[in-house]
Amino acid sequence: AQSVAQPEDQVNVAEGNPLTVKCTYSVSGNPYLFWYVQYPNRGLQFLLKYITGDNLVKGSYGFEAEFNKSQTSFHLKKPSALVSDSALYFCAVRDVTGTASKLTFGTGTRLQVTL
Amino acid sequence: NAGVTQTPKFQVLKTGQSMTLQCAQDMNHNSMYWYRQDPGMGLRLIYYSASEGTTDKGEVPNGYNVSRLNKREFSLRLESAAPSQTSVYFCASSVEGYGTQYFGPGTRLLVL
Numbered sequence: 001a002q003s004v005a006q007p008e009d010q011v012n013v014a015e016g017n018p019l020t021v022k023c024t025y026s027v028s029g030n031p032y033l034f035w036y037v038q039y040p041n042r043g044l045q046f047l048l049k050y051i052t053g054d055n056l057v058k059g060s061y062g063f064e065a066e067f068n069k070s071q072t073s074f075h076l077k078k079p080s081a082l083v084s085d086s087a088l089y090f091c092a093v094r095d096v097t098g099t100a101s102k103l104t105f106g107t108g109t110r111l112q113v114t115l
Numbered sequence: 116n117a118g119v120t121q122t123p124k125f126q127v128l129k130t131g132q133s134m135t136l137q138c139a140q141d142m143n144h145n146s147m148y149w150y151r152q153d154p155g156m157g158l159r160l161i162y163y164s165a166s167e168g169t170t171d172k173g174e175v176p177n178g179y180n181v182s183r184l185n186k187r188e189f190s191l192r193l194e195s196a197a198p199s200q201t202s203v204y205f206c207a208s209s210v211e212g213y214g215t216q217y218f219g220p221g222t223r224l225l226v227l
Contacts, residue, residue, distance in 0.1 A: 009155075032214060043119070043205055043218035044158075090157060094214040101146070101214035102173070107157040 002027045002095040004074075006106035013081045013113055021076040021109045023091030032094035033074040034103065035065055039087045047089075050074060061085070081113045117141055119219035121206050127225045128196045136191040136222050138206030146209045147189035148216060149173075149181060151202040158205065164189055165211070196226045 003026045013019045025031055032051055036044040048059025055067045065076045076089060088110050092103040122137045140147065145166045150158040150173075160173030164183040178200060180192045189208075193200060203223050207216040 034215065036218075041221075043220045044207075046215055046217065049215060096214075101209065101211060102148070102160060102163060103214060103216055104160075105157040107155060 002031075002093045002104050004033075004091045004093045004104060004106040006089075006091055006109045008109050009107075010110045010112060013111070015083050015113050015115050016080055019078050019081040019085070019111065019113070021089050021091075021111060023074045023076065023106060025072050025074060025091075025093050027093055031067075031074075033065075033067065034092040034094070035059065035063070035074075035076050036090045036092060036105075037061075037087050038090065038108075044090065047076070081111075083113050083115060086111055086113045119206055119208055119217055121204075121219040121222050123222060124220070125223045125225075127227065128193075129227055130197060132196050133192065133194050134196065134224075135193075136204055136206075136224075137188070138190065138219060139188045140206075140208040140217075141187065142208060142210075142217065143186070144208035144217075145186070145211050147183065148207040148209075149179075149189070149191045150205045150207065151175065151200075152205060152221075153202050161191065161204075193224075196224075198226045200224065201226045 034049045035047040050057045050067045058064045091106040095102045119140045148163040149161040159175045162181040164170045167186045182190045206219045209216040
């Protein structure tokens, strides 16, 4: 079965500094990988995805993610963090079994950006 | 274009009561999903529907039933609520293919 792991429950960073939220994956076949963000009391919002092609994927709100096949990682990055980036971030992998594409989510990483 | 909508936003039930969570999408998506979100556990798939007329179990289906009423609507029913079903429930939809899912705002359920 496909799976993703987010090794950090929380990441703390100062505003203006670069941020990285880590994700590693385990799949059979080619991975389809996603990042979502959840603000307090809201649903999940899609940030970006990797299907194929360039290893650096650009997404919403200035976020990007780097796909690394040899390290089976898909880390989320942003060059300069904002306080408004504080939220819960989920990595997910597509699992095509049965009759539909499903997403398997990691346990989430809380990003705290401080002034 | 409202995207994915869910009702109610918040519900309190007593153990043994039943209720139905409603979900609708206006994006003409084929697939719809129900998840529950619990602290430290991420999102876990309860049931999904690849297309109108089909439903399948996800990771944690016990205690739940679903109905894909039409292409737009996908409901989740708790027949006899238990405290272990206290959670936040999210509905999502997607066009088939690469699997990007779009989420509703969630229903917060408390079972006493």
